[in-house]
Amino acid sequence: MTELDPAELAAARRLDDEDPIGWLRERFTVPDGLVYLDGNSLGALPRSTPDRIAEVVATEWGAGLVRSWNDAGWWSAAGRVAGSLAPLLGAAPDEVVVADSTSVNLFKLLVAGGRLRPERKVLLAERHAFPTDVYIARSAAELLGGRLRLIDSPDALGDALDDDVAVVALSHVDFRTGSSWDGARTTRRIQDAGALALWDLCHSTGAVDVALHEWGADLAVGCGYKYLNGGPGAPAYAYVARAHHDRLHTPLPGWHGHADPFAMSPEYLPMPGAGQLANGTPPIIALAALEEGVRTFDDVPLPELHAKAAALNALFERLVATHCPELELASPPQRGSQTCFRHPQAFGLVAALAERGVIGDFRAPDIARFGFAPAYLRYVDAVRAAAAVRAVLDSGAPGDHRFGERGTVT
């Protein structure tokens, strides 16, 4: 398959023609000829975003100035985005807040979660989670006067859950391999042990099914710039189940989370609901971009979106298994919308693919990661990517000395 396999390509074209959400790609700008398999690192640009940002800057800021807090709906922007995001999380609008980064939201929820279980002294997380999650959890545990317990694999969860555990923070989809927890079943196991379940949804929302109410989840966080297409450094979100609203006690009480911010009161009175997790003035320009990203999901049947994610990954997995047997599959069957392979020269492989217009990414030490954003990828993209993998392996390029130097961002 050094050339595109005509039969595979024709079959993929048929799938694209019949795709019930094929129209959704039109809402995005995807550079011509590029096969972009990194929407789980930075999502594509929605077509509506540049004009919207220009309007926010020139009209709302330039002409409206401070009046725009009221007149252009700046004050209510974060709440509006939370409201649009809630259905993608399977949550209610008053349980979602859009603010800060995932790291900061995780900090607030771990501390607030620990305060909801004051008699328990342990925060539990995965050792191989996205590193920021572990760093933040360690600091939150110290501040709570407790400690962090790390598990090395999903199998270790059962033994690690004792009556000292206050909060368990897990990535619903693992950033490296794509391995996914069963949200409902795992939440139940955690709660049966008396702890709170905190889900990191960075690699889930916008690609795979997230149903926080159905899972019975206590807390969750996630970011805006991956499958939500909010742009680099987009604001993140946090979720707090209604059952915890009355006792919620954020460690970062700011005036944007105050029940009556313009009373300018010296006393902090939390806003009802998850809203108290807002703290400082939000980045309005970035928030406008996130709003366009979240709006790309308007009218999208989510079951079709999630089914397409699974189908794209299954197709890519099958093509690579057939045509590139030297790559070792690193993703389990139950996974998010990414398919990863181990290869001793994974870094060179990813770099050589990028030169051919197929963008994936490398995750140390030896993983080539390919994310499939179901909103804008086509089945032909999976075929083109697999053909490019074969061609790159045949060329010997992954071992090329040119790829000995890594950029700062991999």
Ligand SMILES: *Cc1c(COP(=O)(O)O)cnc(C)c1O
């Ligand atoms: C992307 C990602 C983050 C990023 O956190 P930031 O605060 O936005 O830098 C955190 N956790 C996980 C699991 C991620 O995938």
